Amino acid sequence: MSHQPITDLSRLCIHTITTKPWGIEEAAQNFSAAGVKGITVWRDALAGRDIKKTGDLLRAHDLSVVSLCRGGFFPSIDPTKRQAATDDNRKAIEEAYELGTKLIVLVCGADPAQPLADSRQQIQDGIETLLPEASAAGVQLAIEPLHPMYADTRSAINTLAQANDMCEAINSPWVGVAVDVYHLWWDPSLKQEIKRCGENKHLLAFHICDWKSPTVDMLNDRGLMGEGCIPLPKIRSWVEATGFNGFIEVEIFSTEYWKQDQSQFLQRIITGYKNNS
Template identity: 55%
Template sequence: MLTDLTRCSIHTMTMRPWSLAQTISGLQRVGVPGITVWRQHLQPYGAEVAGRMLRASGLRVTALCRGGFFPAKDKPAREAALVDNRRAIDEAVTIGAPMVVLVCGAVPGMPLSEARQQIHDGIAALEPYAKANRVKLAIEPLHPLYAADRSAVNTMAQARAICEAVRSPWVGIAADVYHIWWDPDAEVELARAGAAGWLCGFHVCDWRVETRDLLNDRGLMGEGCIDIPHLRNAAERAGFTGFNEVEIFSTTRWAGDQDAWLDAIVDAYRRYT
């Protein structure tokens, strides 16, 4: 159990109905020091203005979400994805985010082996730009539930294999308990990623036993069946000292009062993370 909020960060997507300005003041009100910014919450301001707001807020920007979506049926579309990823890196620099989280992508109908190759190639092609800009690329393995259209990288082991192939201090892994909790190799892979210096992000939420929606029914910590402290401790034993980022997509929660939702998050963070 965590006794304080010093390593707590919240994704703007967790407070989806709020603007970036509203989320910033919300986090200031409850004393959460970190914020991970999603690009759709940047967009209304532009990265320059958003960067000024974030610097003025005193909040620590933990990451920019999200880049990735590398695989595509033709070369121009893959090139366009790289262009967009470079733009994400630019935005990360502008708002002071140390990393861009990568949801690697998948194309329905494309063999997963091909998508996985294209993901490797995309990350390798992007790495020099990340390095030049001193922004990390954080590969987030997604639950196999999302293999059809969101990510063909579905385990920590696959993310590690990409890190091993690309071998750059600018390519690492963001581990999300929602995506990895079921994996019998989760702990050993957290240890490996940590030992190699690749573990750069850690996301928390919970898996609701009766999940009602495949995308937007994540649970608040404590509401589901994930042993979050167990995985967090495994990450910390592996040397992880970064923020625990609260990333919860929930249609139900987004429909309610967001201040009350934020209070519930902070309470659950202290009790169940």
């Protein structure tokens, strides 16, 4: 399947963390004025705000609230910390409901003091514990596999195969997967696992950016689309071959870009989205 160029912004979503220097009101105004149609809200952007009113504000700017980031961080050798994580995830579900979004992205967590297998079991247990609240709120939970370099503390789910396995084990319509190219582009099984994800109706979100070479910071040096070595159009074609037609979400953590004029950065995001995604 050959990829089709992107000609409009109807499926472009930008994460609030991407333009971190902007408050959520400023981001909403500027995204909307530029023709962006979707926004994913990071929980830090909601601090001190009336969440329901914030959701209404976003929709008043003709923005779809695609998801809330992030829940997760389930594992710990300390049961008290595991319970605190469960409580925080329940709070995230409430926030998503108030915001008016139907999806939470999970960065699942890991504890380097225990085997990865233990962390994975705690992740599955933690997600299963949340299913009654997720179902009642009408909010799906998307497991986001993270690059193996984050397997120590950020996530014990490091491949799309592991995320698919966990979704199949949980077997709930309220649990699926977020595919982020930054974390998965290297995986030789990616095409077949994206196909599997689509066949099982688990593909809930698609995140894009680029991998700069050299990367100077493994967390906060993501690139604009077309700036690195990720074969973005090819991966998008695999995602769309599953029937996925949801938002394409730009999620860029970049100390360098956060220092720059965010209005100019927004225009570069739009250009990169159209030309290199």
